[in-house]
Amino acid sequence: MLEVEIDGKKLTVPGGSTVMDAANSVGAYIPHFCYHKKLSIAANCRMCLVQVEKAPKPLPACATPVTDGMKVWTHSDSAVKAQAGVMEFLLINHPLDCPICDQGGECQLQDLAVGYGKSASRYEEEKRSVVNKNLGPLISTDMTRCIHCTRCVRFTEEVAGYQELGMPGRGEHSEIMSFIGKTVNSEISGNVIDLCPVGALTSKPFRFSARTWELSRRKSVSPHDGLGSNLTVQVKDHQVKRVLPLDNESINECWLSDRDRFSYEALNSPERVTKPMIKQGGVWQQVEWTVALEYVANGLKSIVADHGVDSIAAVATPQSTLEELFLLKKLANGLGVQNTESRLRQHDASFATAGVQWLGQSIVELAESDAVVVVGSTLRKEHPLIAQRLRQAVKHGMKVAAVNPHGDDMLLRLAGEVVTRPDQLVEGLLAVLKATVEIKGATCPAHIDTSHTEITDVARGVANILAAGERASIILGNLAVQDARAAEIHAVAAALAALTGATFGVLTAGANTAGAELIGFNAAGDVFATPKKAYVLLGAEPDFDTANPVKALAAVEQAEMVVVLSSFQSCAYDYADVILPVSPFSETSGTYINMEGRPQSFNGVVRPLGDTRPAWKVFRVLGNLLGLHGFDYGTSEEVRDEALAAGVEARLNNNAVAHVHVKARAAGNGLVRLAEVPLYQSDVLSRRAPSLHATVDAQVAETLRANAATLAALGVAAGDKVKVEQGGTAELVVALDARLLDQVVRISAGHPLTRDLDSAAALQVAKA
Amino acid sequence: MLSKESLAKIDRELTKYPAEQKRSALMSALRIAQLEHGWLSNDVVEAVADYLGLPPIAAMEVATFYGMFNRQPVGKFKLTVCTNLPCALSGGADAGKYLQQKLGIGYGETTADGKFTLQEGECMGACGYAPVMLFNNHTMCNHMTPEAIDKKLAELE
Amino acid sequence: MATFAKGVVFEGVDFDDPNSWRLEEYVKRGGYAGLRRIADEKLTQDQIIAEMKLSALRGRGGAGFPTGLKWSFMPRSFPGQKYLVCNTDEGEPGTFKDLDIIWNNPHALIEGMIIGGFTMGATVGYNYIHGEVFEAYERFEEAIEEARAAGFLGANILGCGFDFQLHAHHGYGAYICGEETALLESLEGKKGQPRFKPPFPASFGLYGKPTTINNTETYASVPYIVRNGGQKFLELGKPNNGGTKLFSISGHVNRPGNYEVPLGMPFAELLELAGGMRNGKKLKAVIPGGSSAPVLPADIMMNCTMDFDSIAKAGSMLGSGAVIVMDEDTCMVRALERLSYFYFEESCGQCTPCREGTGWLYRVIHRIEHGHGRPEDLDLLLSVGANIAGRTICALGDAAVMPVQGMLKHFRSEFEYHIENKRCLVDH
Ligand SMILES: Cc1cc2nc3c(=O)[nH]c(=O)nc-3n(C[C@H](O)[C@H](O)[C@H](O)COP(=O)(O)O)c2cc1C
Ligand code: SF4
Ligand code: FES
Numbered sequence A: 001m002l003e004v005e006i007d008g009k010k011l012t013v014p015g016g017s018t019v020m021d022a023a024n025s026v027g028a029y030i031p032h033f034c035y036h037k038k039l040s041i042a043a044n045c046r047m048c049l050v051q052v053e054k055a056p057k058p059l060p061a062c063a064t065p066v067t068d069g070m071k072v073w074t075h076s077d078s079a080v081k082a083q084a085g086v087m088e089f090l091l092i093n094h095p096l097d098c099p100i101c102d103q104g105g106e107c108q109l110q111d112l113a114v115g116y117g118k119s120a121s122r123y124e125e126e127k128r129s130v131v132n133k134n135l136g137p138l139i140s141t142d143m144t145r146c147i148h149c150t151r152c153v154r155f156t157e158e159v160a161g162y163q164e165l166g167m168p169g170r171g172e173h174s175e176i177m178s179f180i181g182k183t184v185n186s187e188i189s190g191n192v193i194d195l196c197p198v199g200a201l202t203s204k205p206f207r208f209s210a211r212t213w214e215l216s217r218r219k220s221v222s223p224h225d226g227l228g229s230n231l232t233v234q235v236k237d238h239q240v241k242r243v244l245p246l247d248n249e250s251i252n253e254c255w256l257s258d259r260d261r262f263s264y265e266a267l268n269s270p271e272r273v274t275k276p277m278i279k280q281g282g283v284w285q286q287v288e289w290t291v292a293l294e295y296v297a298n299g300l301k302s303i304v305a306d307h308g309v310d311s312i313a314a315v316a317t318p319q320s321t322l323e324e325l326f327l328l329k330k331l332a333n334g335l336g337v338q339n340t341e342s343r344l345r346q347h348d349a350s351f352a353t354a355g356v357q358w359l360g361q362s363i364v365e366l367a368e369s370d371a372v373v374v375v376g377s378t379l380r381k382e383h384p385l386i387a388q389r390l391r392q393a394v395k396h397g398m399k400v401a402a403v404n405p406h407g408d409d410m411l412l413r414l415a416g417e418v419v420t421r422p423d424q425l426v427e428g429l430l431a432v433l434k435a436t437v438e439i440k441g442a443t444c445p446a447h448i449d450t451s452h453t454e455i456t457d458v459a460r461g462v463a464n465i466l467a468a469g470e471r472a473s474i475i476l477g478n479l480a481v482q483d484a485r486a487a488e489i490h491a492v493a494a495a496l497a498a499l500t501g502a503t504f505g506v507l508t509a510g511a512n513t514a515g516a517e518l519i520g521f522n523a524a525g526d527v528f529a530t531p532k533k534a535y536v537l538l539g540a541e542p543d544f545d546t547a548n549p550v551k552a553l554a555a556v557e558q559a560e561m562v563v564v565l566s567s568f569q570s571c572a573y574d575y576a577d578v579i580l581p582v583s584p585f586s587e588t589s590g591t592y593i594n595m596e597g598r599p600q601s602f603n604g605v606v607r608p609l610g611d612t613r614p615a616w617k618v619f620r621v622l623g624n625l626l627g628l629h630g631f632d633y634g635t636s637e638e639v640r641d642e643a644l645a646a647g648v649e650a651r652l653n654n655n656a657v658a659h660v661h662v663k664a665r666a667a668g669n670g671l672v673r674l675a676e677v678p679l680y681q682s683d684v685l686s687r688r689a690p691s692l693h694a695t696v697d698a699q700v701a702e703t704l705r706a707n708a709a710t711l712a713a714l715g716v717a718a719g720d721k722v723k724v725e726q727g728g729t730a731e732l733v734v735a736l737d738a739r740l741l742d743q744v745v746r747i748s749a750g751h752p753l754t755r756d757l758d759s760a761a762a763l764q765v766a767k768a
Numbered sequence B: 001m002l003s004k005e006s007l008a009k010i011d012r013e014l015t016k017y018p019a020e021q022k023r024s025a026l027m028s029a030l031r032i033a034q035l036e037h038g039w040l041s042n043d044v045v046e047a048v049a050d051y052l053g054l055p056p057i058a059a060m061e062v063a064t065f066y067g068m069f070n071r072q073p074v075g076k077f078k079l080t081v082c083t084n085l086p087c088a089l090s091g092g093a094d095a096g097k098y099l100q101q102k103l104g105i106g107y108g109e110t111t112a113d114g115k116f117t118l119q120e121g122e123c124m125g126a127c128g129y130a131p132v133m134l135f136n137n138h139t140m141c142n143h144m145t146p147e148a149i150d151k152k153l154a155e156l157e
Numbered sequence C: 001m002a003t004f005a006k007g008v009v010f011e012g013v014d015f016d017d018p019n020s021w022r023l024e025e026y027v028k029r030g031g032y033a034g035l036r037r038i039a040d041e042k043l044t045q046d047q048i049i050a051e052m053k054l055s056a057l058r059g060r061g062g063a064g065f066p067t068g069l070k071w072s073f074m075p076r077s078f079p080g081q082k083y084l085v086c087n088t089d090e091g092e093p094g095t096f097k098d099l100d101i102i103w104n105n106p107h108a109l110i111e112g113m114i115i116g117g118f119t120m121g122a123t124v125g126y127n128y129i130h131g132e133v134f135e136a137y138e139r140f141e142e143a144i145e146e147a148r149a150a151g152f153l154g155a156n157i158l159g160c161g162f163d164f165q166l167h168a169h170h171g172y173g174a175y176i177c178g179e180e181t182a183l184l185e186s187l188e189g190k191k192g193q194p195r196f197k198p199p200f201p202a203s204f205g206l207y208g209k210p211t212t213i214n215n216t217e218t219y220a221s222v223p224y225i226v227r228n229g230g231q232k233f234l235e236l237g238k239p240n241n242g243g244t245k246l247f248s249i250s251g252h253v254n255r256p257g258n259y260e261v262p263l264g265m266p267f268a269e270l271l272e273l274a275g276g277m278r279n280g281k282k283l284k285a286v287i288p289g290g291s292s293a294p295v296l297p298a299d300i301m302m303n304c305t306m307d308f309d310s311i312a313k314a315g316s317m318l319g320s321g322a323v324i325v326m327d328e329d330t331c332m333v334r335a336l337e338r339l340s341y342f343y344f345e346e347s348c349g350q351c352t353p354c355r356e357g358t359g360w361l362y363r364v365i366h367r368i369e370h371g372h373g374r375p376e377d378l379d380l381l382l383s384v385g386a387n388i389a390g391r392t393i394c395a396l397g398d399a400a401v402m403p404v405q406g407m408l409k410h411f412r413s414e415f416e417y418h419i420e421n422k423r424c425l426v427d428h
Helices: A019-025 A077-092 A108-116 A151-159 A191-195 A258-268 A289-307 A322-334 A363-367 A384-395 A422-440 A457-468 A478-482 A486-500 A513-518 A549-558 A615-625 A636-643 A696-700 A708-714 B004-014 B022-037 B042-052 B056-065 B092-103 B146-156 C023-028 C033-041 C045-055 C067-072 C097-104 C106-120 C134-149 C180-187 C216-228 C230-236 C267-273 C308-313 C332-346 C352-369 C377-388 C396-421
Strands: A002-006 A009-013 A049-052 A070-073 A139-141 A201-203 A216-221 A230-236 A239-245 A277-280 A283-286 A312-316 A371-375 A399-404 A414-419 A472-476 A503-506 A534-538 A561-566 A578-581 A590-593 A599-602 A672-674 A703-706 A721-726 A728-736 A744-747 A764-767 B077-082 B116-121 B133-135 B139-141 C083-088 C124-129 C165-170 C211-215 C244-251 C257-262 C283-287 C322-327
Touching: A002 A019, A009 A019, A019 A049, A019 A070, A049 A077, A077 A108, A077 C352, A077 C377, A151 A191, A151 A384, A191 A201, A191 A239, A216 A599, A239 A258, A277 A289, A289 A312, A289 A534, A289 A561, A289 A578, A289 A615, A312 A322, A322 A513, A322 A534, A322 A590, A322 A615, A322 A636, A363 A384, A363 A503, A371 A384, A371 A422, A371 A457, A371 A486, A384 A399, A399 A422, A399 A457, A414 A422, A414 A457, A422 A457, A422 A478, A422 A486, A422 A672, A457 A472, A457 A486, A472 A486, A478 A486, A486 A503, A513 A590, A534 A549, A590 A636, A599 A636, A696 A703, A703 A708, A708 A728, A708 A764, B004 B022, B004 B042, B022 B042, B022 B056, B022 C165, B042 B056, B077 B092, B092 B116, B092 B146, B133 B146, B139 C134, C023 C106, C023 C134, C033 C106, C033 C216, C045 C067, C045 C106, C045 C216, C045 C230, C067 C106, C067 C211, C083 C097, C083 C106, C083 C180, C083 C216, C097 C106, C097 C134, C097 C216, C097 C244, C106 C124, C106 C134, C106 C165, C106 C211, C106 C216, C124 C134, C124 C180, C134 C165, C180 C211, C211 C216, C216 C230, C257 C267, C283 C396, C332 C352, C332 C396, C352 C377, C352 C396, C377 C396
Parallel strands: A002 A070, A312 A534, A371 A399, A371 A472, A399 A414, A472 A503, A534 A561, A561 A578, A672 A744, A703 A728, B077 B116, C083 C124, C083 C211, C124 C165, C244 C322
Antiparallel strands: A002 A009, A049 A070, A139 A201, A216 A230, A230 A239, A277 A283, A277 A578, A590 A599, A703 A744, A721 A728, A721 A764, B077 B133, B133 B139, C244 C257, C283 C322
16 A cells, blocks of 8 residues: 555555546546546546656656655646646647537536636637548547547457557547548447547437537436446437436446447337327227227236136236336236246247346456356347456456357457357357366266267367366356257256356346346246237337247237237237337336346336326236236335345346256258347347447348358358248348358348248248 | 568568567558558558458558558659758758759659659658658668759659 | 767778678677677676676667666566567657668677677567668668577577577658657557656566667667776766767768767867868857757857766757757758757657647747747747646657757847848848
8 A cells, every 4th residue: 555645635545556546536636538447548638737746747647656655736836737738738729619519518628628717829820620530320520629538549449349440640640530431330339429528529319419408317227238237318308319328337337338328219219109009990090098908908808708818928028127027917917817928039948947047146246257158149249348348357367268159259359269050059068068077077967968079179278268267157148048959058058167166147138137037927938839819018029029030920910919018110000909108218117137136226217208108007007907906006116116025136046947958969061040139139229229220230230141161152252142041031131251150141030131031940041 | 452472571570579469560561562552552551451460440550650651642753852950951951942843843742744752751860961862762862962863863764 | 971980889890891781790890709708708697787887888869878777677587578679760850870880880789689688688679770771671680680690699699598589670750769668669560659657668668578678879889898898988988978979960061970989079079070160161059969959059069078968067968969060051940940840740649738739839930930920929939848848748749849948048039030020140
């Protein structure tokens, strides 16, 4: 520990602290632009110059290490003079266009400049102007305002993992830009907007839509992946205008994925449904809520009466709140219906665990592991900020390995990697298991047969990493959980964990995947396998949210009654009988439970649009209409408290219900499809955010990808059109993906272009 | 984009640095690429970046930072005259003016026939031999009096 | 070629012999004897550092930092790779001595680096060579090959059990890469942007490993010291300023060139060596240590001796030993305009005061030179300069300001004349 005095205040700080760290710890504000707690130190803006005893010149607080007995003055005359000098330099070439700048009102330069008085007047030469750059659909530029702090550059390199921005040129001619003709394509690119201390990089979707001081700020929780990023939602005139991160070191730190940040566009989409509707004689009619709900209540009652309780299924997505799921289940159960289900993308209905699947530890603990093996995940796309966490941890010594049906670049240094065919993930894991058994000199669990498994070098590599880790973790991603052999994958991964003492965890796919499990919502398995007479669909779009859209659509189409609770128009017009406009996350209070088992409650940030109602209230009314008991809630908090009454922690359990027998299967040699749900098709909101759909990620999702050998074997080249037959057909453009094995074709699932494909059927690809 | 010969030269440069520090060969690689193509178009910069496994923008930063890289097409002969003070005291600036007048172009310009590009240079570390002129980046010409300039230009005709 | 060859770096070099630079010739004139002495007498690292300290060799790159002391900073017990780097990026206007060294006597540098590598336990060295001297770079690569073939580079050199590899790295036109940490960044294949110090290269240098960086002339002086002992080197110069030093003399003299002379030689004598003033003109001013050093008027200069301490006392710096001589017809406004343009163009652009301030300085001086100066401009220049100096990441900021301060200190009236009369005080 070192002793230091800041502005007369004595304190002790750990060795290695900078003056900035020390000042921060006592709340002494030192002006700065380039310094950022999550980025490397550049010390280039020179705004943080402070006076240090015995130093002949002012020193930058951000880069100066504290020495024992150091005395620092952050606001002495000499410090302020140095800071004011820097401020003058920053302003001489700045356009000073605050009145038309989107950053106006939240600009560090503006705020600080005011404090140092207007001093640009001594510069009478011509000001520099810098051409704007096209960084893609999300980030808007006004480069003349740039102060060269390089935060954005360092972010892409250090946090996003691949340098997409740079500062070409020299001296005064240097400019921040992407490579000519390239956009910034990181899935977490939007963070540069927050990082930019001036108005050089601003949000393109938000551009000019409001002045920052007109916006009120409300807290919320991201409704997409299982991380549960904390949000600051900015609102004007009852509309969500912008979404920013709310710092939470233990969850999203100060970051957001682009999906977290820009999906809000969907909230204001013209596709919103705002009136209850009933289809009568094939014609949709807007009706009052009372009419609609009575229709629903009567309909459900008569289906139960006519066909029995098993003829109805209530289906929800894991983006539904805990309260909604709890009441929907209560309602269904009240009618005697047990079929409630939210694991819609799971191909393997046999896969179930004894408790709530979760990360097995906190997110922070995961990041503190010394070895992590990721199984079956397109991590950067499924869980962008988990990938970011691991990337940082790798710099501090964590070893990350992957067992995946693709070799996607995680933009971190992988210590080991097993790439398999999508139908051979189990075999990939078996090889690692067998190698681990060998390394540990242990015996393989009886329910797993590795006698036909060969240990490969890469498998041994992964096994070594696991075996050497003192705090190792094995985590299953969406591809693993949704795999047709998920139960086997789970069994082998769990055995590996048991053998090595690693923590075994699941990266929960949706914002409330864990919440649905907690309240036992998932009771039906494949609800579309045997079509029901009636479906209640909460937020679920059968054509996108399900493992097999063809089957799911067929099921709802044949049903006698389909009740759709949704915020959006969709093809439900074709198959539904009632459409009830319910609130998206921004218009209701609710709770999500994230992958670490943490419930996070939030309030609505805007009032429901039109006649939209929060779904939990709809269920409350329906419950009463149906004459069921226990639907007299005054607030959503009462619902939540009831849902969480038994606590969460005790229910977290990744163990399989029973041992699943695993045995290697011979690899097929035909074409096989890697069907992943693309980043911006994951849920109803991201599906409808136009700016996200203009990104490269969204464009890539529209293609059929394969490696060069596979393309050659198919007789096609990148850019060609192909016809895919798998149950139904799809026409896709071909792209090269060198990181796949031979015979693997990567075709998006949950995508409009591929909704006619049946992932279980035989696959054929031919040049169109 | 890059010839076999260029790639072989780049490979030789790579041997100078630790295997995981390929980026160290970037400057040489760009120099070699420029030798082949005359200037560094975006495509060439990207090809070099790809070959070394670097983000293209990282190569662009380097290609635009160092003054001897040509980011625009240049003439067959690029003449760079040092006009910095020590040289100027011994005729450096005058040599530059003489060249401008002889070639009929200003600094940073290329003759209409695409033969000559004239550039104003910074100190080349040869001030004692002023006026100095760098020919095509790699050959230093000392004592460039008007007569010496005439002679050199005649050689190049 | 007007190189006065009486000193340690060019000892015995025959400038008229086109092969004098080759290994064979170097060995004939006593080359690699220093290295052999280490092998034969089993000199220890500590012994060599002691000799270096005794020699009072001060860095020839500009800052004049005692080399022996610098060498002692390298962590001796560091377990991993350590690096040795030579700075042949000379781009400081007025300096052209290192070019002559790698052109005429490359093996002195190579031997010096091998000795440095042995002394500091660094097994890999790089010589970063200025972009514009490509032919010298190629020759240096050839010299490396000679040394390698002769077993002076490689594994187990002279049977000492010590390995050393040396490579040349070619710059491509950026003055800032002469700054040692910018040089390291450049060597890593990045823009040459200086690093904030601390950490210093001795703890975090090339690729983050402990690294020592010295100037070409510094290394080239090392074989002499090891061969003849530090005391002998020290005696060549004067206390605290050991040895002979190369002075690059440019400007209005009859015989510009490099002169290797004992430190402490009176300036008048050096001027004489360079053939005196061209065309019999009167001496007006001298920039005694490269363009970054403040200018000194003739009368002060004529009373100086050429060593670090004397020039510092006179209010300037010996720097790299680049002596820019200006006669009575030189317009100081125009001279400063050209220098300011240089710093403006060469600022790397990362830190605010230098990126924004060098352009401001240049533009104001440019305005004055072109008849648009204002009376308040001179104070503005000093004030802007004060906001740059001492507030930047590297010393380029200071280097850009010192010429301005020097000129305004000694020749302010000439600037005032320019502003008032919109023309030069001198005819030129
Ligand atoms: C802007 C700037 C330019 C420099 N240029 C050179 C140079 O061209 N050659 C050189 O040897 N040192 C140069 N230096 C000094 C180096 O940073 C460093 O101090 C030197 O190489 C150390 O070697 P020495 O101790 O042997 O002098 C420069 C410093 C600055 C700030
Ligand atoms: S002082 Fe100038 S050259 Fe040095 S780091 Fe700052 S901007 Fe770059
Ligand atoms: S915050 Fe310290 S220099 Fe920018």
